[in-house]
Each structure stands twice: as C-alpha cells, then as structure tokens.
Amino acid sequence: MKIKANIANSQDGFVFDPTTGDSFSLNQTGIEIIEMMKQNLKEEEIKSTILEKYDIDSNILDRFYLDFLSMLKQFNLVDLNG
Amino acid sequence: MDKINLTIGVTGLNNTDNPGPGVPVIRALRESHAFNTRIIGLAYENLEPGIYMKDLVDKVYMLPYPTDGTEALLQRISYIQSKESMDVLIPNFDAELFTFMKTEARLKEMGIHTFMPTLLQYEERHKSQLPAYGKKYGMRVPKSVELFSLEDVSQKSEKYDFPYMIKGKFYDAYIAGNIDQAKSYFHKVSAKWGLPVIMQEYITGTEVNVIALGDGKGNMIGAVPMKKQYITDKGKAWGGITLDDPVLLETTRQIIEKTKWRGGMEVEMIRTDDNELYVIEINPRIPAWAYLAVAAGQNLPEALVKLALGLPVKPFTEYSKGKIFIRYSWDLIIDFNDFQKFSTLGES
Known part of the structure; x- marks a missing residue:
C-alpha cells in the first residue's frame, strides 16, 4: 500500500492532503510509519524496524498497524492502485 | 514595463459577515503589476464598510438600487463619469448584474469598459434553470424546481425526499427537514x-x-479550487484552503469552454462520498474569497481588467496549493462627519 504521491507531511507529524484540503496530526510512531511508506518500504520491513526500535509485541504491532492502515484508507490518504 | 494608470469603479463594498467581493477585488487591483489604479467605490448603503476604507478607495459614490431601473443607474453613472472618467467598472453583485448588462453598450459609449457574462450566459445558469443547464452542457446537477406559492411548496414537496434545500434566486439557502x-x-x-x-x-x-x-x-484564463474550512451560519466561507484537484479544474474548464463564459465566475460543487461531482450553483461574478486566488498566484481581477480593455492576457497555469485564508472582523472607527457627508451627499 502506498501513500498518495501528493500527500505532504512534516517532521512534526502534520499531514496535508491537497486534494481534499484535509489535514491530520500524527504521533511519533505514525510519523515514522508514513516516512517508511513514502520510501516504498514493504510492510514487513516497516514492522521489523518498529519491532527493533520499540519494546512492543509483534501481535500487538500487527493489530495497531492494521488499525493505522484502515485509518489511512478511510481518510483517502493511500493510493489503492499503488 | 511601465504601469498603466487606470480609474476603476468597483461595487460590492459590503465587507460584512455576508461579504461582497468589492474589497478583495480592490485589494487585488491595488497589488497589480500592470496598473496604477485609482479606485472609485460604488455603494448602495451608507454603512458598507468599504466606503470608509480610505487606503483602498480613493472616492466613493452612492448608486441607486437595481430596482430603480437602468435609467436611474445610467443617470448616476453619467454624473460619476463626468467627475471621475472611469476606464473600467467591475460590478460584483448578482442582483445588480442584470442592470449593468442591459446598460453595457451605453457604459461603453461613456468610455467605461466592462467584462461581464452575456445575458444568455447570465440567464441560463440561474438556479431555477439548473436542470436544463446540466442537460445542455452535460453536467451532473441536483434536481430542482421553481416555487411561486405556498401551494407549490406542498405539491412539489411530494416529489422530493427530506431534507431538501430552499434557495433564494440570488442568495440564501436553507436546509428544510420537513414541510x-x-x-x-x-x-x-x-x-x-x-x-x-x-x-x-x-x-x-x-x-x-x-x-x-x-x-x-x-x-479559461485562470481557476483556483477552494474548500471552505470554516463556515458561518449564513453558509459563507470564513476560512478556506486552495486544493490540488484536477477534476474540479477540468469541470470548470469544460463549463467555460462549452458556454464560452465571459467574465468572472464561481462554480459551487459538491463531491459526494462516492466521489461524484455535482454542480450546485454557478455565480456569475468573482466571489468574495477572490483574494485567496491572488495570494495563490492568480490575480484574476487584474486579468479581468485586461480583458475588459482588450489587452492581451496570458492564461494562468499554476497556483499554490494549500494556501489558506482566514477572515477576521475589525472595528473600523470613522468620524461622524464622514458618515454624515456620505449619507447626505451620496459621495465622499
């Protein structure tokens, strides 16, 4: 799954969709995931980076990661054809 | 390149919570790289804030209401022209446009250039004509019907699901949840x-x-799409942001191409959750949020003046996305004598 090409995000976690004018705030983990998605990292690569960096169980990460992706889809921030 | 000196008349100085486009249009003209402008404000009521914004208007005159007819308007404009020698006039109200369009040739004889829609363009995009307009130009539009009486409301209501909109022919729109x-x-x-x-x-x-x-x-000389971010109880944008949406631009371009639209316009659209685009209104003039487009890189009022004068205009191809405007209120303090002078003499 890819973040839409025109989505802008800042280091502070501010995400802006210029097509709809909507903006969102991310926490630190969200910022890191979006950054990795924009670098076209695969899901497994993103998850292993998070698992290495943070003290989190992989099952819990799976659940939160899925939630996060659902939210990105819901807000039309991802390119479903990508 | 030397700037051209121009005297420009502008209406719509009512910079209230239901703002006219006059003040932002003047602001845009003041920032023109092509013109040095002397601005003649044209007002209908003596408390239109733009009358007293002395850094924006050089002189202001009262105009007769459009309901007084074309002769009354021409008489007044003729007097103003004898004093000011306006080169261009930009009407900014839907309600006055018809009168100005009817007098376009006479204004030209006085040396006043305008750049307005044709009568046909103005008439056929009326809210009441929207279904026929949509059919003629291939646009998706909401179902709508004209009401002339309370009986009409009851009868025609049977064919519509609640809620539906009740709209004025020029302004105002309300959501009706029941009969x-x-x-x-x-x-x-x-x-x-x-x-x-x-x-x-x-x-x-x-x-x-x-x-x-x-x-x-x-x-299409220029176009900038915007989403309202903060809406007043009158449905007016108090904040908005420019969008990067090629579909909105293409829809607008097609409207302009098919209708050969002449002048400024605002296309109001609704994008449904299923990503369908409905054109709900076409306003035949520059909207009150025009300055956002100027700040985003498209000085459309300046381009309109060039078109009015027959000067060459290069179409805009770019604008800044994510540019935001936020309105604010500001208590303008004026001396009673200024108010009195304008109220009694009709000019100041």
Missing part, C-alpha cells in the same frame, strides 16, 4: 429576494468551490 420548515423558509427567502424560490435536492458531501475567469471565447 413546515420548507414553508417557513419559502416566506423568508421570497420576502428578501422575490420569486421564484428554488426547491433543490440536497446532495450530501463536501462542498468545493472554484473561482475562474473566462475570456468569452471558450478559454
């Missing part, structure tokens, strides 16, 4: 804007607007 509300809004709107009142299908989605300028030959 009693619909009748109440019919009274309210007809008392203010006359008949017909329009009953329109309610489209759920996100409202997006495009400011645009057509050259009258089918070319």
Whole structure:
C-alpha cells in the first residue's frame, strides 16, 4: 500500500492532503510509519524496524498497524492502485 | 514595463459577515503589476464598510438600487463619469448584474469598459434553470424546481425526499427537514429576494468551490479550487484552503469552454462520498474569497481588467496549493462627519 504521491507531511507529524484540503496530526510512531511508506518500504520491513526500535509485541504491532492502515484508507490518504 | 494608470469603479463594498467581493477585488487591483489604479467605490448603503476604507478607495459614490431601473443607474453613472472618467467598472453583485448588462453598450459609449457574462450566459445558469443547464452542457446537477406559492411548496414537496434545500434566486439557502420548515423558509427567502424560490435536492458531501475567469471565447484564463474550512451560519466561507484537484479544474474548464463564459465566475460543487461531482450553483461574478486566488498566484481581477480593455492576457497555469485564508472582523472607527457627508451627499 502506498501513500498518495501528493500527500505532504512534516517532521512534526502534520499531514496535508491537497486534494481534499484535509489535514491530520500524527504521533511519533505514525510519523515514522508514513516516512517508511513514502520510501516504498514493504510492510514487513516497516514492522521489523518498529519491532527493533520499540519494546512492543509483534501481535500487538500487527493489530495497531492494521488499525493505522484502515485509518489511512478511510481518510483517502493511500493510493489503492499503488 | 511601465504601469498603466487606470480609474476603476468597483461595487460590492459590503465587507460584512455576508461579504461582497468589492474589497478583495480592490485589494487585488491595488497589488497589480500592470496598473496604477485609482479606485472609485460604488455603494448602495451608507454603512458598507468599504466606503470608509480610505487606503483602498480613493472616492466613493452612492448608486441607486437595481430596482430603480437602468435609467436611474445610467443617470448616476453619467454624473460619476463626468467627475471621475472611469476606464473600467467591475460590478460584483448578482442582483445588480442584470442592470449593468442591459446598460453595457451605453457604459461603453461613456468610455467605461466592462467584462461581464452575456445575458444568455447570465440567464441560463440561474438556479431555477439548473436542470436544463446540466442537460445542455452535460453536467451532473441536483434536481430542482421553481416555487411561486405556498401551494407549490406542498405539491412539489411530494416529489422530493427530506431534507431538501430552499434557495433564494440570488442568495440564501436553507436546509428544510420537513414541510413546515420548507414553508417557513419559502416566506423568508421570497420576502428578501422575490420569486421564484428554488426547491433543490440536497446532495450530501463536501462542498468545493472554484473561482475562474473566462475570456468569452471558450478559454479559461485562470481557476483556483477552494474548500471552505470554516463556515458561518449564513453558509459563507470564513476560512478556506486552495486544493490540488484536477477534476474540479477540468469541470470548470469544460463549463467555460462549452458556454464560452465571459467574465468572472464561481462554480459551487459538491463531491459526494462516492466521489461524484455535482454542480450546485454557478455565480456569475468573482466571489468574495477572490483574494485567496491572488495570494495563490492568480490575480484574476487584474486579468479581468485586461480583458475588459482588450489587452492581451496570458492564461494562468499554476497556483499554490494549500494556501489558506482566514477572515477576521475589525472595528473600523470613522468620524461622524464622514458618515454624515456620505449619507447626505451620496459621495465622499
């Protein structure tokens, strides 16, 4: 799954969709995931980076990661054809 | 390149919570790289804030209401022209446009250039004509019908699901959730804007607007899409952001191309959750949020003046996305003598 090409995000976690004018705030983990998605990292690569960096169980990460992706889809921030 | 000196008349100085486009249009003209402008404000009421914004207007005159007819308007404009020698006049109200369009040739004889839609363009995009307009130009539009009486509200209501919109022919729109509300809004709107009142299908989605300028030959000189971020209880944008949406621009371009639109316009659209785009209104003039487009890189009022004067205009191809405007209120303090002078003499 890819973040839409025109989505802008800042280091502070501010995400802006210029097509709809909507903006969102991310926490630190969200910022890191979006950054990795924009670098076209695969899901497994993103998850292993998070698992290495943070003290989190992989099952819990799976659940939160899925939630996060659902939210990105819901807000039309991802390119479903990508 | 040397700037051209121009005297420009501008109406719509009512910079209130339901703002006219006059003040932002003047602001845009003041920032023109092509013109040095002397601005003649034209007002209908003596408390229009723009009258007293001395850094924006050089001189202001009262105009007769459009209901007084074309002769009264021409007489007044003729007097103003004898004093000011206006090169261009930009009318900014829907309600006055008809009168100005009818007098366009006479204004030209006085040396006043305008750049307005043709009568046909103006008439056929009326809210009440929207279904036929959509059919003619291949646009998706909401179902709507004209109302002339309370009986009409009851009868035509049977063919519409609640909620639906009750709209004035020029301004105002209310969401009616039941027949009693619909009748109440019919009274309210007809008392203010006359008949017909329009009953329109309610489209759920996100409202997006495009400011645009057509050259009258089918070319789009510029266009900037905007989403309202903060809306007043009158439905007016108090904050908005420019969008990067090629579909909105293409829809607008097609409208301009097919209608050969002449002048400024605002296309109001709703994007549904299913990503369908409905054109809900076409306003035949520059909207009050025009300065956002200027700040985003498209000085459309300046381009409109060039078109009015027959000067070459290069179409805009770019604008800044994510540019935001936020309105604010500011208490303008004026001396009683200024108010008195304008109220009694009709000019200041």
